Amino acid sequence: MPAGQGDVKQKGAMSHTTETGRRDRSSRVSDREILRLAVPAFGALVAEPLFLLTDSVIVGHLPDPALGALGLAGTVLAALVGLCVFLAYGTTAAVARQLGSGNLAQAMRRGIDGLWLAAVIGVTISAVCWPLAPSIVHVFGAEGTLATLAVTYLRVSLFGVPAMLLVLAGTGVLRGLQDTRTPLVISVSAFTLNALLNAWFVLGLGWGIAGSAAGTVIAQVLSAAVYLVLVVRAARRHGTSLRPDPAGLRSAGGAGFALFIRTVSLQATLLITASLATRMGDAQIEAHTIAARIWTFLAFAHDSIAIAGQAIIGRTLGAGDTAATRAATTRMVTWGIGCGVVFGIAIVLLRPVIPGIFDADQAVAAELASVLWLVALFQPIAGVVFVLDGVLIGAGDQRYLAWAQLAATLAFLPFALLAGSLFALWIAFGVWMAARALTLGTRAYGTAWMVTGAGTPATADRGSGA
Template identity: 70%
Template sequence: MPITSRDREILRLAVPAFGALVAEPLFLLADYAIVGHGLGTAAVGALGVAGAVLATLVNLCVFLAYGTTASVSRQTGAGNHDQAMRSGVNGIWLALAIGVAVIAVVWPLAPTLVELFGANPAQSEQAVTYLRISLLGAPGMLVVLAGTGVLRGLQDTVTPLVVAVGSFALNAALNAWFVLGLHWGIAGSAWGTVLAQTLGAAVYLVAVARGARRLGTPLTPDPRGVRQAGTAGFALLIRTVCLRIVLLAATVIATRMGEAELAAYAIATQVWTLLAFALDAIAIAGQAITGRSLGAGDVAATRAATKRMVQWGIWSGVVLALLVIAARPVLPGLFDADPHVTELLLAVLWPVALFQPVCGVVFVLDGVLIGAGDQRYLAWAGVWTTLAYLPAALAASGLGVVALWCALGVWMLARLVTLTLRAAGPAWLVTGA
């Protein structure tokens, strides 16, 4: 595949985004390794349960990044730089408000949320501890999402890379110190994450404030703009709820299969997340390029860029599948998995690998349609693909963790169909600011 000027633009945005996206699951894998070596299999399962709850909370608010990227990039493409920054500032204020609300609502509900997964008492106690401490970092987590969206919309994916690598490296170092050095148990892992997230958010606040000062954009919240940011994100919220229903249902089913099955599923999920974030780098480029080109009224460039990014997604998925197959024999040892968990994990990694080319196309088209502001279609598509997944998941519940991952493959195939049909038509190609 010869490199063209369009490829160079995609790579300029996607390569730093790749580094930023991969940094998170890499250091989460480090957290799992630290907890596994220091605290054992029960703690790894507890981390998987608490992590699923936290991931749900963060992903429900992913519109703070995706919606902000789409609005800021579209305004940038139309030449409205002050309005682009105003959208970003309002997104950050919305993130702070939601973060405080998350702490107030979820803290008392933590035991109930953990109980929904059916974890055993040893896992439940540790999961509640981890979840409650981690909630203190919710405002920071959400500010990072909004700040990332602002910079991506401004076609800057380098700064998010620097912040991500720095904060997640600090997270891994603090977790190792607190868990293995100070012996704080699973609480140490949570405190390390909270401190790293809060410092990362502070860096984003400084970066956005500097950009706003250069443009003369006020940093005070605009109540109308904040409401509009929340309203615009509602359809993305529906889409994300559907995604989380799928992943939470899989976690619940894995939990009820047994401790070893849950541990294998939790580790495989982190591997899959790492791969998903790697592929999502092209989707991030898709959001920024699509929003900017449609804002500038260039439909032909949007079509051409979409076609090229789909090609990149397919080949990237093939490469990642081969990497998983090659790394498969050594992955269980990284987590000090016992023999039963190792056997299950080795089997699960086959479907994880084989569905990567499908994931490559799905993530690219998802990013393109988000960048186009086609959130309403994505919300409805999310509902239909979830309905396609749930019967497959229920059928897999009595067949083991490998069947559960095959059910997730059914979900990805359903997403491939809905996104491809939409991208082939003209309805999402709306131009202007």
């Protein structure tokens, strides 16, 4: 045997053994790993709405209409930031895929691209919306003191929008690196700081509603700074440039645009449902609001499994392990259905006392009693939809998700527009969820989305000329 040939074969065998071992380990995506990612993600998701809740409690001590102004401006901000949630989802999938392929430098490159994209979008939103704040508030019908206070809160808060979007992108980077605990710690810390600053600025210094906005902005900026420090340190550790990469920004922007369309379509469905419920009467919109709050809270639990799906699926496909991808998908769908069944049973058992918890009057309670049956019934479907949504986001299948969401909205509209009661409107909502389950389930059952390595279904389509 020539000198050195045995070493080459031995190294090759060791490499093969290492690769096989890595795939064997990744094929065993356990319940423990799913929970390791999902539970902290749930905590972070729950912490987010607590920002506005804390602000509401503190601003509630101010004379009217300060609380109404906070609610109006907060709705605008939530809509703006909610439409940019693709910064977290798209970054998670891109980073996780590169992590799975073993290329940590490229994983951090995707993370840096996501942060630059967040900064550009955040500054643009702030610059465009600041002078338009009075017009935006006017669209909601606010006038007089209410409008003045809402504009004040909105304009101060807009200075924090770039930081809010950087937090989304930074969260996506850490999730892609299979870390959901650090975002939870940052979220809880930011929530605590926000509460302390708001109490000090509003009640201690007497800054009014502007103080509430300022306290939240400071908490957001510091949160963004923590994410930047963490990501920049990791990027330098792996030799990744911190400069913006035009090609990377275009790629992140393209993936983000598809997720943006998906999110717009999703939000449109929710807004149409609320609008139609409002037209039905006071009792109907109050009952719908309560049902929607319950739905949203349970959605956090479903979404936490979806976030785990984004991270795990991106990693397993990046590693080229389709067996682990399929097994993890099946396991997480099972978790989604199981959680849905448990949530549904809980709603049925609590149905007699829920109206009292929300201090609903007799008319609202009567409307709510029938709708809660549907909220319970749809929970297992919601479990499937949220999980598969996360799985396909993790796979980078954004274009399909955009079209699927549009199709589901079109299926929903005829039933919603013909609904003559709140019960019928929630039936239409169920049609929307069923359409999402059908489109996502059909896709997940096939293999077109299971593109391995550094590519995604979208890049595979471009490569084939599709």
